[in-house]
Amino acid sequence: MKIKRYFAPDIRRAIRMVREEQGPEAVILSNRQIEGGVEIVAAIDYDERLLSNEDVTSKTSDHTSDNASKGESGTRPRGVGAYARLKQEQGDKREWQAQLSDDTHWVQDPALVEMRREIKDLRSLLECQMSGLAWGDLERRQPLHARLVRSLMGLGLGAEISRELVREIPLDMAFDQAWLKVIAILVKRIAVTDDDILTQGGVVALLGATGVGKTTTIAKLAARYTLRHGKNSVALISTDNFRVGAHEQLRIYGRILGAPVLVATSPPELQDAIGSQLDKGLILIDTAGFAPLDERIKEQRSLFRVANSPIRHYLVLSATTQIQGVHQAVRQYQGLEFSGTILTKLDEAGSMGPVLSTVIDHHLPVAYVSTGQKVPEDIAPARASNLANHCVSIAQGKHQLPDDEAIEMAYGSMVVTSNV
Numbered sequence: 001m002k003i004k005r006y007f008a009p010d011i012r013r014a015i016r017m018v019r020e021e022q023g024p025e026a027v028i029l030s031n032r033q034i035e036g037g038v039e040i041v042a043a044i045d046y047d048e049r050l051l052s053n054e055d056v057t058s059k060t061s062d063h064t065s066d067n068a069s070k071g072e073s074g075t076r077p078r079g080v081g082a083y084a085r086l087k088q089e090q091g092d093k094r095e096w097q098a099q100l101s102d103d104t105h106w107v108q109d110p111a112l113v114e115m116r117r118e119i120k121d122l123r124s125l126l127e128c129q130m131s132g133l134a135w136g137d138l139e140r141r142q143p144l145h146a147r148l149v150r151s152l153m154g155l156g157l158g159a160e161i162s163r164e165l166v167r168e169i170p171l172d173m174a175f176d177q178a179w180l181k182v183i184a185i186l187v188k189r190i191a192v193t194d195d196d197i198l199t200q201g202g203v204v205a206l207l208g209a210t211g212v213g214k215t216t217t218i219a220k221l222a223a224r225y226t227l228r229h230g231k232n233s234v235a236l237i238s239t240d241n242f243r244v245g246a247h248e249q250l251r252i253y254g255r256i257l258g259a260p261v262l263v264a265t266s267p268p269e270l271q272d273a274i275g276s277q278l279d280k281g282l283i284l285i286d287t288a289g290f291a292p293l294d295e296r297i298k299e300q301r302s303l304f305r306v307a308n309s310p311i312r313h314y315l316v317l318s319a320t321t322q323i324q325g326v327h328q329a330v331r332q333y334q335g336l337e338f339s340g341t342i343l344t345k346l347d348e349a350g351s352m353g354p355v356l357s358t359v360i361d362h363h364l365p366v367a368y369v370s371t372g373q374k375v376p377e378d379i380a381p382a383r384a385s386n387l388a389n390h391c392v393s394i395a396q397g398k399h400q401l402p403d404d405e406a407i408e409m410a411y412g413s414m415v416v417t418s419n420v
């Protein structure tokens, strides 16, 4: 039997570490919350008799992870190896066994697995029932609000923001009037930055998921800035060290615009590159796009999380992305402060609801909208009323409202989760 202790920031990652290293046969002996994360003790070739046997002391400490067996982790006992040491120190077998059984969590006990599955099924059944009840309740008690929420969700907006937008609407208002009021509230909730990049200049980095249009948008902004402020007013910096030939696209735009293109792949290089171009009114920094769970995002974040940096960050979001994807795109850059967002691919979007819900939810002002591939034509400063109108007109073009079941589920699960 081989026993090892694992530490991870959360239980999911800790279990993944166990699975990756010890495989599906691994038995999780215990888990507990400790400072900074979760500690799991897992065993492979698990033999229950060994744990109750006197010999366990030497066996477990032989195989426990280095830190645990050397006792580096402080005074608190950790994992099975630590329990064994505790036993040695105290010479009290019963106490050790009692502690082991108190803390042990038999994740793979078939009865527990079955029970957990049943609880999960019951929970989703209950949530489903409550979702239907929550929506039914709204329809019965506040029919105007229910109709408005349905229409807003038809624009692709999330359940929570839809409910918020209608909250202040008097219950006895005529629908058409109420609808105009709701759209006016929506307009107020969309913050914009009023052409800040092209008017203020400065050092600006565009970040965002792969293929959302960062490099194309940089070319559009650089071209527009050059048109306004003349030649030699812009510099471009590529930080994409992750892909072969990554700098080429930017170099081509730089050649066309007569703008220098520099490469920087570490914080000092980036600082030097910025320092060498301070005579320019606008320095635009291009970054590599990554899929949401790509580990290299951390490396990229550390490039930009530099104290007293003059860089303003903008998150580029494609309007063609589904709502979960847009939220994830924002979350993956947590820790970086964004001055605003740039919404791209409005020309291809089937709904503006997901990106608008996301920017409202995360309090991100919209700086620009991109409406096509043409450089420099297809970009404009964001206007809240245009965004809201575009959102409504796309949905009107489709002439379809979400079906009852979809609304019940989305609205109900919002109510259920906000009450948990």
Ligand SMILES: Nc1nc2c(ncn2[C@@H]2O[C@H](COP(=O)(O)OP(=O)(O)OP(=O)(O)O)[C@@H](O)[C@H]2O)c(=O)[nH]1
Pocket: 208, 209, 210, 211, 212, 213, 214, 215, 216, 217, 287, 288, 289, 290, 344, 345, 346, 347, 348, 370, 371, 372, 373, 378
């Ligand atoms: N339809 C449409 N296409 C766009 C828009 N903006 C960019 N594109 C296209 O989207 C594709 C990807 O654009 P890029 O600028 O290379 O995207 P990126 O974010 O730099 O991509 P990575 O560097 O790979 O992460 C290209 O074909 C662009 O022409 C837009 O507003 N509308």
Ligand SMILES: [Mg+2]
Pocket: 214, 215, 216, 286, 287, 288, 289
């Ligand atoms: Mg690019």
